[in-house]
Amino acid sequence: MRLSQSLSQTSKTFSSDDPTANAKLLTQAGFVKRESAGVYSFLPFGWRVMRKIIEIIREEMNAVDAQEVLMPALVPIEYWQKTGRDNVEIGFQPSEKYILGWSHEEVVTPMGKQRIKSYRDLPFCAFQIQTKFRNEARAKSGLMRGREFMMKDAYSFHANQADLEKYYARMKQAYFNVFGRCGLESFYVDAPGGEFTKKRSHEFQVLTEAGEDKIFVCEKCKLAWNSELEVRKCEKCGGKLVEKKGAEVGNIFDLSTRFSEAFDVKYLDENGKQQLVVMGCYGIGVSRIMAVVAEVHHDEKGLLWPESIAPFAVHLVSLGKDEAAKKAAEELYEELNKAKIEVLFDERDAAAGAKFADADLIGIPLRVVVSPKTLEAGGVEIKKRNSSEVNTISVKELLKSLQK
Amino acid sequence: MRLSQSLSQTSKTFSSDDPTANAKLLTQAGFVKRESAGVYSFLPFGWRVMRKIIEIIREEMNAVDAQEVLMPALVPIEYWQKTGRDNVEIGFQPSEKYILGWSHEEVVTPMGKQRIKSYRDLPFCAFQIQTKFRNEARAKSGLMRGREFMMKDAYSFHANQADLEKYYARMKQAYFNVFGRCGLESFYVDAPGGEFTKKRSHEFQVLTEAGEDKIFVCEKCKLAWNSELEVRKCEKCGGKLVEKKGAEVGNIFDLSTRFSEAFDVKYLDENGKQQLVVMGCYGIGVSRIMAVVAEVHHDEKGLLWPESIAPFAVHLVSLGKDEAAKKAAEELYEELNKAKIEVLFDERDAAAGAKFADADLIGIPLRVVVSPKTLEAGGVEIKKRNSSEVNTISVKELLKSLQK
Numbered sequence: 055m056r057l058s059q060s061l062s063q064t065s066k067t068f069s070s071d072d073p074t075a076n077a078k079l080l081t082q083a084g085f086v087k088r089e090s091a092g093v094y095s096f097l098p099f100g101w102r103v104m105r106k107i108i109e110i111i112r113e114e115m116n117a118v119d120a121q122e123v124l125m126p127a128l129v130p131i132e133y134w135q136k137t138g139r140d141n142v143e144i145g146f147q148p149s150e151k152y153i154l155g156w157s158h159e160e161v162v163t164p165m166g167k168q169r170i171k172s173y174r175d176l177p178f179c180a181f182q183i184q185t186k187f188r189n190e191a192r193a194k195s196g197l198m199r200g201r202e203f204m205m206k207d208a209y210s211f212h213a214n215q216a217d218l219e220k221y222y223a224r225m226k227q228a229y230f231n232v233f234g235r236c237g238l239e240s241f242y243v244d245a246p247g248g249e250f251t252k253k254r255s256h257e258f259q260v261l262t263e264a265g266e267d268k269i270f271v272c273e274k275c276k277l278a279w280n281s282e283l284e285v286r287k288c289e290k291c292g293g294k295l296v297e298k299k300g301a302e303v304g305n306i307f308d309l310s311t312r313f314s315e316a317f318d319v320k321y322l323d324e325n326g327k328q329q330l331v332v333m334g335c336y337g338i339g340v341s342r343i344m345a346v347v348a349e350v351h352h353d354e355k356g357l358l359w360p361e362s363i364a365p366f367a368v369h370l371v372s373l374g375k376d377e378a379a380k381k382a383a384e385e386l387y388e389e390l391n392k393a394k395i396e397v398l399f400d401e402r403d404a405a406a407g408a409k410f411a412d413a414d415l416i417g418i419p420l421r422v423v424v425s426p427k428t429l430e431a432g433g434v435e436i437k438k439r440n441s442s443e444v445n446t447i448s449v450k451e452l453l454k455s456l457q458k
Numbered sequence: 459m460r461l462s463q464s465l466s467q468t469s470k471t472f473s474s475d476d477p478t479a480n481a482k483l484l485t486q487a488g489f490v491k492r493e494s495a496g497v498y499s500f501l502p503f504g505w506r507v508m509r510k511i512i513e514i515i516r517e518e519m520n521a522v523d524a525q526e527v528l529m530p531a532l533v534p535i536e537y538w539q540k541t542g543r544d545n546v547e548i549g550f551q552p553s554e555k556y557i558l559g560w561s562h563e564e565v566v567t568p569m570g571k572q573r574i575k576s577y578r579d580l581p582f583c584a585f586q587i588q589t590k591f592r593n594e595a596r597a598k599s600g601l602m603r604g605r606e607f608m609m610k611d612a613y614s615f616h617a618n619q620a621d622l623e624k625y626y627a628r629m630k631q632a633y634f635n636v637f638g639r640c641g642l643e644s645f646y647v648d649a650p651g652g653e654f655t656k657k658r659s660h661e662f663q664v665l666t667e668a669g670e671d672k673i674f675v676c677e678k679c680k681l682a683w684n685s686e687l688e689v690r691k692c693e694k695c696g697g698k699l700v701e702k703k704g705a706e707v708g709n710i711f712d713l714s715t716r717f718s719e720a721f722d723v724k725y726l727d728e729n730g731k732q733q734l735v736v737m738g739c740y741g742i743g744v745s746r747i748m749a750v751v752a753e754v755h756h757d758e759k760g761l762l763w764p765e766s767i768a769p770f771a772v773h774l775v776s777l778g779k780d781e782a783a784k785k786a787a788e789e790l791y792e793e794l795n796k797a798k799i800e801v802l803f804d805e806r807d808a809a810a811g812a813k814f815a816d817a818d819l820i821g822i823p824l825r826v827v828v829s830p831k832t833l834e835a836g837g838v839e840i841k842k843r844n845s846s847e848v849n850t851i852s853v854k855e856l857l858k859s860l861q862k
Contacts, residue, residue, distance in 0.1 A: 061525050061584055063573045087569055089530055089537075090555065095569060096528040104528070121465050124500040124508070126493055127531070127589060128606045133493075148550035148558060149593065151494065165491055165499060169467045180465055185531060185589065189553065202532045 055098070055366070057400040057412075060084070062099040064412045074264050076348035077196030079357050083415045085344075085365075092193020092201035099416065100344070102365040102396075104204065107343050108183050110235045110362065111206045114228045118221075120179040120208050125161040127185060128152040133160035137316045142249055144188040146201075154187035157250070159313045159335060162209040167319040170331060173213050176321060177221060181208035183340065195266060197345035198301060204340040212332045213321065218308060225336050229258055229304050236343050237351060237360030240303060243269050244289075245280035247307060250335065254283070255307045259300030264349040267302055270295035301346045302339070309333040357417030358439050366398040367456060369418035371409050373425035383424035386434065386449060395456050414439070422452065459502070459770070461804040461816075464488070466503040468816045478668050480752035481600030483761050487819045489748075489769075496597020496605035503820065504748070506769040506800075508608065511747050512587050514639045514766065515610045518632045522625075524583040524612050529565045531589060532556040537564035541720045546653055548592040550605075558591035561654070563717045563739060566613040571723040574735060577617050580725060581625060585612035587744065599670060601749035602705060608744040616736045617725065622712060629740050633662055633708050640747050641755060641764030644707060647673050648693075649684035651711060654739065658687070659711045663704030668753040671706055674699035705750045706743070713737040761821030762843050770802040771860060773822035775813050777829035787828035790838065790853060799860050818843070826856065 062084030070077060070088065080086045085100030096104055112122070134140035134153050137160055145153040155161065162180055169175060186205045193201050208225070212218040226242065233240040240258040247255045257280060259269055268281035272288035272295055279285040279295070288295060314320070314331040323329050344363075351358040359365065368390060372383030383401065390397040398418060400409050406425075413421045423435040433448040447455075461467075466488030474481060474492065484490045489504030500508055516526065538544035538557050541564055549557040559565065566584055573579060590609045597605050612629070616622040630646065637644040644662040651659045661684060663673055672685035676692035676699055683689040683699070692699060718724070718735040727733050748767075755762040763769065772794060776787035787805065794801040802822060804813050810829075817825045827839040837852040851859075 055525075058578075059523075059582060061527060061569070061573060061582060087572070089565065090532070090534045093530045093532045093534070093556075095530060095565060097569075098525045098527060101526055101528050119463075121459075121502045122505055123465065123502060124505050126497045126499060126606045128494070128497045128591065130494045130497070146552035148552040148591070152497075154552060161493065161499060165465070165501075168491070169465060174462075178463060178465060187532065187552070202530045 055398055057398055058402050060098055060398075062097040064415055072194065072196055074196045074198070074349065075352055076198065076264065076345040079352055079415070080196065080345070080348055083357055083417065086197065092190055092199065094197055094200065094341075099365040103344050103359070103363050104340065106363040107236060107340055111183065111232055111338060111340065114232045115181045115206070115208060118179070118224050118228045120181040122182065123165070123180050124182050124184060125155065125158050125165075127155050127187060129155045129158070129161055133164070136160065137313065139249060144190065146187050146189045155184075156186055156188045157335075157337075158182070158207055159209065159250070159309070159333075163313045163317045163319060163333070166209070166211045166331070167317055170211065170319060170321050172322040173324060176331065177210060177212045177217055179208055179210040179221070181206060181336075195264060195345075197341050198264070199266065200341065203342065206338040206340055208336040210334045210336070211319075212334070213323070213329070215310075215332055218332045218334050222306065222308065222334055225306060225334070226256070229306070229336070229338070232338060233258060233260070233303055233343070235362050237347055237362065238303060238343070241269065241271065241276070241278045241300065243278040243280055243300070244283060244285070245305070246282050250307045251309050251312060253308050253310060255305055257302045258304035259302055260346050260350060261298050262301050262346065262349045263299055265299040265301035267300045269298055269300045271298050301342070301349065303343055303346055304336075304338040306336045307334060309335055352417070355411070356415035359417045359419060361419050364417070364419050366396040366418050367420065368395060368397040369413045369416065369421045370397050370399045371413060371421065371423045372399075372401050373406050373409070373423060375403075376426045379424055379426045379429055382429055386422070386424060389449070389453065390456075393453060393457060459802055461802055462806050464502055464802075466501040468819055476598065476600055478600045478602070478753070479756055480602065480668065480749040483756055483819070484600065484749070484752055487761055487821065490601065496594055496603065498601055498604065498745075503769040507748050507763070507767050508744060510767040511640055511744055515587065515636050515742060515744065518636050519585045519610070519612060522583065522628050522632045524585040526586065527569070527584050528586050528588060529559065529562050529569075531559050531591060533559045533562070533565055537568070540564065541717065543653060548594065550591050550593045559588075560590055560592045561739075561741075562586070562611055563613065563654070563713070563737075567717045567721045567723060567737070570613070570615045570735070571721055574615065574723060574725050576726040577728060580735065581614060581616045581621055583612055583614040583625070585610060585740075599668060599749075601745050602668070603670065604745065607746065610742040610744055612740040614738045614740070615723075616738070617727070617733070619714075619736055622736045622738050626710065626712065626738055629710060629738070630660070633710070633740070633742070636742060637662060637664070637707055637747070639766050641751055641766065642707060642747070645673065645675065645680070645682045645704065647682040647684050647704070648687060648689070649709070650686050654711045655713050655716060657712050657714060659709055661706045662708035663706050664750050664754060665702050666705050666750065666753045667703055669703040669705035671704045673702055673704045675702050705746070705753065707747055707750055708740075708742040710740045711738060713739055756821070759815070760819035763821045763823060765823050768821075768823050770800040770822050771824065772799060772801040773817045773820065773825045774801050774803045775817060775825065775827045776803075776805050777810050777813070777827060779807075780830045783828055783830045783833055786833055790826070790828060793853070793857065794860075797857060797861060
């Protein structure tokens with residue numbers, strides 16, 4: 055993509071009372087545009103990052119045999135009445151008939167019921183990647199708490215508690231894989247079940263000062279508890295806990311039979327007896343991952359994207375008005391495109407300082423400069439975003455290193 | 459995917475007052491589940507088809523240099539007030555602050571404004587693939603007219619009318635490409651501009667008795683007019699028109715300066731003079747394509763998917779309780795998966811008649827049967843969904859033909 059033609063543009067100004075780094079940097083670097091409190095548009099850079107996060111999640115969900123579906127946002131009011139969640143305050147109600155889905159147990163449970171007759175039909179898991187709506191009284195922290203946000207939600211159906219627990223453990227590992235692949239180290243945190251279950255739930259929290267949650271961490275056991283549980287000592291070793299701030303990127307719930315009871319979802323067991331289905335549910339905040347990565351991976355100059363979810367692999371900069379250098383940069387741009395290496399090409403007529411500042415702000419992992427000086431030195435100048443080291447290498451070497 | 463484990467299951471019953479083939483067949487074949495009038499869930503088969511349609515659209519939009527973004531569904535009321543479209547009846551209003559996006563001119567116009575200073579910043583085009591909400595008084599015709607549906611909408615920005623018209627023509631061709639690749643022959647139809655423009659708009663209509671529109675077709679010129687325009691004769695050759703029923707799958711609008719005026723979107727021209735930007739907008743009903751394909755491509759037994767958007771390439775059926783045949787079918791399933799050929803595997807304990815009826819209902823282009831009889835004949839039995847011819851070929855030949 056040519057930067058001069060991109061809908062994503064950098065900006066020096068940022069007029070907002072939102073103090074978080076993700077709101078400021080993602081806006082200034084042209085990844086998102088705030089439309090109203092907690093409501094964002096994703097510009098081309100931001101949408102590229104989102105699609106990469108989505109693909110990682112999709113791969114990890116497929117790996118635990120979850121089946122992808124898409125449920126509607128307009129969830130009929132009768133569905134919510136079955137579970138008594140029609141009065142939960144965060145539900146937007148666009149008409150008498152619907153509440154916008156802020157979670158989809160009420161849709162997926164009857165969907166699962168349709169195909170369950172006997173124990174042979176269990177277990178299975180459905181997931182979707184979808185926009186959720188929550189009427190948050192105070193939408194804040196940039197993309198971390200939105201009124202509209204993208205979520206991956208999965209729902210599993212089991213014959214018994216033991217089978218749920220087996221799958222819950224698989225999903226837990228899949229979650230660590232997702233966050234790890236997105237460049238985030240996460241803690242597995244005990245938390246209350248909220249509107250979902252009377253049991254404890256489990257959150258995946260990333261430590262950051264921008265986080266909205268207070269968690270108590272046992273550094274020895276690498277376990278943690280959400281402050282809403284008020285646990286005073288490590289429940290495993292009895293040791294003391296350290297208070298930290300965390301941003302929740304995922305949560306998983308043992309729903310037990312709460313929703314199968316509400317919708318009367320039963321199966322015939324091996325002995326021909328009717329039994330209630332046991333369910334679990336599993337959420338990941340897709341847009342929130344993007345925000346938390348921005349919080350964790352930035353410096354005073356701008357963003358530092360992990361390679362796995364960077365909007366582009368290469369930030370190509372041409373410098374100077376020299377025709378030979380311009381031509382060499384254009385040729386390299388074509389070659390990178392041909393090799394299917396994602397490249398942002400800054401071919402604007404602008405000063406080197408401004409171009410480098412934009413490259414630092416946008417945060418693509420590798421900066422490649424073509425100028426009369428680099429051509430004289432036999433190639434291009436490369437610099438990793440997370441290092442101050444600058445090297446000159448030949449175009450051939452560059453292409454080889456990127457095609458690994 | 460193993461049919462026995464799929465969330466998509468076939469069903470003989472269909473209790474609805476919706477008479478359309480798409481509602482009946484897509485439901486019975488396990489592609490969708492109706493949640494309320496005009497509100498559907500996409501089950502795994504249906505969501506696979508949708509994702510393929512989305513990829514085709516994405517490729518064609520990239521080919522006309524459109525940039526992918528994602529705008530919110532919660533569109534601030536102030537945006538709509540700027541254009542006077544806050545009172546359009548189809549807008550769902552979930553709170554005082556927002557109207558759910560039923561089209562996104564009001565969001566994309568200020569987004570474009572952000573990056574436009576001079577003529578050098580034009581033209582560009584943004585597109586998104588997103589859920590739209592319209593409070594249709596009478597949602598009907600299965601997935602053809604929904605309250606919630608998936609749409610591709612694109613918006614282009616130009617320095618002048620001539621440049622818009624050039625791009626409009628490129629987009630027109632891209633639209634024919636999209637529909638053609640999805641197995642649909644479409645007519646380019648003159649229509650009124652509705653809530654978008656005082657000029658005529660252009661619809662892409664597919665001829666089908668299930669269509670909601672009346673169009674007048676000149677069979678000589680291959681042109682057509684929506685009946686709402688009440689054109690009596692072909693505007694090109696003056697010849698007589700034939701009345702047909704059509705289903706609209708796309709529409710494109712010359713917005714002129716309607717939205718750039720409302721949001722004061724101007725650029726500096728070559729002479730340093732301020733000029734209003736000229737805009738176009740371009741919609742495709744993604745879920746409607748799926749419905750129209752079901753209307754156009756089915757017979758009395760079920761669906762007939764074009765290869766390009768079929769949920770799977772192969773419907774593999776194992777027959778009989780013979781262990782050798784079961785093992786051969788399992789091995790073929792593994793081989794197809796390894797070769798990355800998408801396969802639905804019907805390994806259920808069911809009668810041949812029931813399995814064949816399900817294969818016809820689901821409508822995957824190629825049925826492959828493994829049974830003691832086919833093994834004896836030296837391989838597998840193949841049958842195309844759109845033909846009655848049955849042949850026996852070796853597994854090697856099958857794999858070769860699929861890996862073309």
